[in-house]
Amino acid sequence: MGMTMSQKILAAHAGLDVVSAGQLINARLDIVLGNDITTPVAVNEFRKAGFDKVFDKERIAIVLDHFVPNKDIKAAEQSKTCREFACDHCISHFYDVGKMGIEHALLPEQGVVTAGDCIIGADSHTCTYGALGAFSTGVGSTDMAAGMATGMAWFKVPSAIRFKLTGKLPYNCSGKDVILSIIGMIGVDGALYKSMEFTGEGVHGLSIDDRLCICNMAIEAGAKNGIFSVDEKTTEYMKNRCERKPVIYEADEDAEYEKTYEIDLSKIRPTVSCPHLPENTRNADELNNIKIDQVVIGSCTNGRMEDMEATYKILKGKKIADNVRCIIIPATMQIYRECVERGYVTAFIDSGAVVSTPTCGPCLGGYMGILAAGERCIATTNRNFVGRMGHVDSEVYLASPFTAAASAIAGYITEYREA
Amino acid sequence: MNTQGKAFKYMDNVDTDVIIPARYLNTSDAAELALHCMEDIDGEFVNNVKKGDIIVAGWNFGCGSSREHAPLVIKTCGIGCVIAKSFARIFYRNAINIGLPILECEQAAEEISAGDEVSVNFDTGEIRNITTGKNYMAQPFPPFIQNIIKCGGLLASLKEAEDE
Numbered sequence A: 001m002g003m004t005m006s007q008k009i010l011a012a013h014a015g016l017d018v019v020s021a022g023q024l025i026n027a028r029l030d031i032v033l034g035n036d037i038t039t040p041v042a043v044n045e046f047r048k049a050g051f052d053k054v055f056d057k058e059r060i061a062i063v064l065d066h067f068v069p070n071k072d073i074k075a076a077e078q079s080k081t082c083r084e085f086a087c088d089h090c091i092s093h094f095y096d097v098g099k100m101g102i103e104h105a106l107l108p109e110q111g112v113v114t115a116g117d118c119i120i121g122a123d124s125h126t127c128t129y130g131a132l133g134a135f136s137t138g139v140g141s142t143d144m145a146a147g148m149a150t151g152m153a154w155f156k157v158p159s160a161i162r163f164k165l166t167g168k169l170p171y172n173c174s175g176k177d178v179i180l181s182i183i184g185m186i187g188v189d190g191a192l193y194k195s196m197e198f199t200g201e202g203v204h205g206l207s208i209d210d211r212l213c214i215c216n217m218a219i220e221a222g223a224k225n226g227i228f229s230v231d232e233k234t235t236e237y238m239k240n241r242c243e244r245k246p247v248i249y250e251a252d253e254d255a256e257y258e259k260t261y262e263i264d265l266s267k268i269r270p271t272v273s274c275p276h277l278p279e280n281t282r283n284a285d286e287l288n289n290i291k292i293d294q295v296v297i298g299s300c301t302n303g304r305m306e307d308m309e310a311t312y313k314i315l316k317g318k319k320i321a322d323n324v325r326c327i328i329i330p331a332t333m334q335i336y337r338e339c340v341e342r343g344y345v346t347a348f349i350d351s352g353a354v355v356s357t358p359t360c361g362p363c364l365g366g367y368m369g370i371l372a373a374g375e376r377c378i379a380t381t382n383r384n385f386v387g388r389m390g391h392v393d394s395e396v397y398l399a400s401p402f403t404a405a406a407s408a409i410a411g412y413i414t415e416y417r418e419a
Numbered sequence B: 001m002n003t004q005g006k007a008f009k010y011m012d013n014v015d016t017d018v019i020i021p022a023r024y025l026n027t028s029d030a031a032e033l034a035l036h037c038m039e040d041i042d043g044e045f046v047n048n049v050k051k052g053d054i055i056v057a058g059w060n061f062g063c064g065s066s067r068e069h070a071p072l073v074i075k076t077c078g079i080g081c082v083i084a085k086s087f088a089r090i091f092y093r094n095a096i097n098i099g100l101p102i103l104e105c106e107q108a109a110e111e112i113s114a115g116d117e118v119s120v121n122f123d124t125g126e127i128r129n130i131t132t133g134k135n136y137m138a139q140p141f142p143p144f145i146q147n148i149i150k151c152g153g154l155l156a157s158l159k160e161a162e163d164e
Helices: A005-014 A039-048 A073-088 A103-109 A124-132 A141-150 A175-186 A201-205 A208-221 A232-238 A305-315 A333-341 A344-351 A401-410 B030-034 B069-076 B089-098 B106-111 B143-151 B154-163
Strands: A024-028 A031-035 A060-063 A093-095 A118-121 A135-138 A152-156 A160-166 A195-199 A225-228 A259-264 A271-273 A281-283 A294-297 A325-328 A376-379 A395-398 B002-009 B054-057 B081-084 B102-104 B117-121 B126-129 B134-137
Touching: A005 A024, A005 A118, A005 A135, A005 A195, A005 A225, A031 A039, A031 A103, A031 A141, A039 A073, A039 A141, A039 B154, A060 A073, A060 A103, A073 A093, A093 A103, A103 A124, A103 A208, A103 A333, A118 A124, A118 A141, A124 A135, A124 A208, A124 A225, A124 A232, A135 A225, A141 A152, A141 B089, A141 B154, A160 A175, A160 A201, A175 A208, A175 A259, A175 A271, A175 A281, A195 A208, A208 A225, A208 A232, A208 A305, A294 A401, A305 A325, A305 A333, A305 A344, A305 A401, A325 A344, A333 A344, A376 A401, B030 B069, B054 B106, B054 B117, B069 B089, B081 B106, B081 B117, B089 B102, B089 B143, B089 B154, B106 B126, B106 B134, B143 B154
Parallel strands: A031 A060, A031 A118, A060 A093, A118 A135, A160 A195, A160 A259, A195 A225, A294 A325, A294 A376, A376 A395, B002 B054, B054 B081, B081 B102
Antiparallel strands: A024 A152, A271 A281, A271 A395, B002 B117, B117 B126, B126 B134
16 A cells, blocks of 8 residues: 555654554654744643753744734743743754744745655644645644654654645635635545645646645644645755755555545635634625725735735735725745835835734734724634634634735725736 | 533534633633633633533534643643544644543534533543433543553653653
């Protein structure tokens, strides 16, 4: 029996020739990640258990991104705990204010993660790095603590669902519309415990930013990981960027998949997830006159350069609708700087939007755009659960940057159409 | 090991944002966080929950964020066990790692009503609905996971392995 991409990476990291779905293994980790919310809990567990050193200071990444620049005293204390731990253990990939970015945009950009890696992160969207052909999955703080101490983690080898992509996306769609459509089709537990493996000739037409966005939301279908086959675009992206040599794994011809979906990308339409689950998807043009109070463009899902380009294309020379607040958050300092240099920030401000330094803030209802009762937001973020962005009686609609920016100008949810 | 108490019943896809809203995650103090457990779907939960009580829910319990604060606040509130039709994978892992007992049992999750008195035997996986007199058997954990639970969590099990 052949192995899937994910299974091959896991086998290699467990020192085994072959693994099969359901098998419990102990695997070596290339990167262990945490953020300012999950790391303090991990640090506490690490100390409580009596560990005094990390397995490899080069293989741990700690990114302060959720509540920084710190939103309040308690958040500042949590950042301080992370900072002190990073300093005590000489953690080389520690990213504080000024250097930081939203972790899942930052680590690929900085070349910390690469193809063939086995990665755990104490953040559910750690599945993002599968876009580069890595096995990468979200865990909790105790797993992070154990990973930091031993460089190992236990896994149940996942079975897989294959998505064979063909065709090319329409001009007003992005990776976000692909993944929202898939979640709408299979449901929020449609890939529970499984890998989502994306292959097929349609992959080549998707940018790396599209692929990062698609893998980012694999968790929203319950998946253990999302992963793309590596092609020339991936190799080009990783060249002169990744610290470690990429290792490319391909699924065996006879790899077993629980199911295969054929997805024609040319049939994807601008898609919106309605409250309060990501699976409640509708085509944007089916939603009539849903007025919005706020727009958020950013997050680990859609705060990358192409997302800013799409936003600029739509907002440039236009005005945000009256009574709509538009918050734009480039995901890393490098993207932020690029937006300044290209004149995007000026265009965004002229349109009536605000532009923040990188933070997860509004996506998880932390700060920087909290909703009041009865308010409605269209966001390029990843979750629209009850109370996710503020009051329990507020609503979040998930969409691509194209749809969110077009809606910001219209004042109600609408898809982007070229004039 | 056993627990017995009153059942709190919830629907499918109970997510970590309603178990513990992120707006409170500026602290990792379990007792402080526990004051807000389930508050966005059940404002009365923290006032009514007693030690040993049981949460019963549908499919995909604990979906969403990786925050370990979610199983932690449930445990800190005194909940003795969560019974669900299925668990989201990170929640499942976190619950085991921190020592919150969880059981997958579709029929029990379907049939137990809010307020029923329920007892659970973790050694056998037997769930008894004392109110209705009906018994159920949950899926047992694989031995590897049983060992983590027996040691009192993941780090304790690693330490034990290291000392051997």
